[in-house]
Amino acid sequence: MKLAFVGKGGSGKTTMASLFARRAAGLGHAVMAIDADINQHLAAALGLDPDEAAIDPVLGERLGDVKEYLRGTNPLIPSAELMLKTTPPGPGSRLLTVGESNPVYDEVFRDVEGIRFAATGGFVDDDLGVACYHSKVGAVELMLNHMIDREDEFVVVDMVAGAEAFASGMFTRFDQTFLVCEPTLRSVGVYRQYAGYAADYDVDIAVIGNKIDDADDVDFLREHVGEALLGWCSRSRYIKAAERGRIGPIDELEEDNLAVLDAARERAVAAGKDWEKFTRQAHEFHRRAAESWGNDRAGIDLADQIVPDYILGEHLLRAQTV
Numbered sequence: 001m002k003l004a005f006v007g008k009g010g011s012g013k014t015t016m017a018s019l020f021a022r023r024a025a026g027l028g029h030a031v032m033a034i035d036a037d038i039n040q041h042l043a044a045a046l047g048l049d050p051d052e053a054a055i056d057p058v059l060g061e062r063l064g065d066v067k068e069y070l071r072g073t074n075p076l077i078p079s080a081e082l083m084l085k086t087t088p089p090g091p092g093s094r095l096l097t098v099g100e101s102n103p104v105y106d107e108v109f110r111d112v113e114g115i116r117f118a119a120t121g122g123f124v125d126d127d128l129g130v131a132c133y134h135s136k137v138g139a140v141e142l143m144l145n146h147m148i149d150r151e152d153e154f155v156v157v158d159m160v161a162g163a164e165a166f167a168s169g170m171f172t173r174f175d176q177t178f179l180v181c182e183p184t185l186r187s188v189g190v191y192r193q194y195a196g197y198a199a200d201y202d203v204d205i206a207v208i209g210n211k212i213d214d215a216d217d218v219d220f221l222r223e224h225v226g227e228a229l230l231g232w233c234s235r236s237r238y239i240k241a242a243e244r245g246r247i248g249p250i251d252e253l254e255e256d257n258l259a260v261l262d263a264a265r266e267r268a269v270a271a272g273k274d275w276e277k278f279t280r281q282a283h284e285f286h287r288r289a290a291e292s293w294g295n296d297r298a299g300i301d302l303a304d305q306i307v308p309d310y311i312l313g314e315h316l317l318r319a320q321t322v
């Protein structure tokens, strides 16, 4: 399952993504975790040694390699230059699985306590950062579009804060989106904004309340997000200790908070995968990118890269010979 953690900055996206990933890995699931935020904190939250936390290389710097690898022998993509971040796979493309080994994973992913981790790379300058961010995160979008994950495997993506996540089609690349929400007006404001976009694209959002102190907090969230509220994580001593560099074993997280992580995982699995929708939306966003700027740059119609009946799914892995 491909899972996104979104929400207002500071709401706890990174915290919840890391706890989710560690819990799932602790239960024996194959887990990949990708930091796709401008502010890169997921490595530290997963417990990567601060000395190693300057991740190098990062996915954002390897977009060319990612394209070169994924296009494989697809005759519709004769060069990496003709591959947009939206270019969908077709016959000859290389597909990815969560657990495999390949040159891209070898280069940019590292093992953090059994979790496969990579980062897109961060940005310091705010203005340049956002524009730059969307091109760097393209490697993640491409990987998601080529990833054939099973329902008992999890690709956890820590997303950029707020509505910035909508500036590309990436928000449609997930089987389930978890919106982390504090009991504040600003946080539920981000939910409302996200829910508005999501409704147009049939994106399933589950709200995970965070930093909950009491019943009033829960009532506030219920009042503002209603049925979308999946559960909530209390203000946590475990999380506070982790923030101070003491990351305890995941099963030492407070019982109620573990239960939220389990409910989130079960919710995603119960919703299941819809490969047909995933493929259709990939094609839609590629067509849009081709028309709006890609074709001008390439001098050809890049929408021709779409193979309409190449629907992603596990059946393709059986056919793939690498």
Ligand SMILES: Nc1ncnc2c1ncn2[C@@H]1O[C@H](COP(=O)(O)OP(=O)(O)O)[C@@H](O)[C@H]1O
Pocket (backbone or CB within 6 Å): 007, 008, 009, 010, 011, 012, 013, 014, 015, 016, 041, 210, 211, 212, 233, 234, 235, 236, 237, 239, 240, 243
């Ligand atoms: N349930 C919680 N209890 C206590 N502190 C929390 C909790 N969730 C998050 N925090 C703290 O809030 C801050 C912001 O969390 P973070 O996950 O970095 O947010 P985001 O990724 O959304 O910007 C961090 O210092 C984190 O340790």
Ligand SMILES: [Mg+2]
Pocket (backbone or CB within 6 Å): 013, 014, 015, 037, 039, 041, 158
């Ligand atoms: Mg964060």
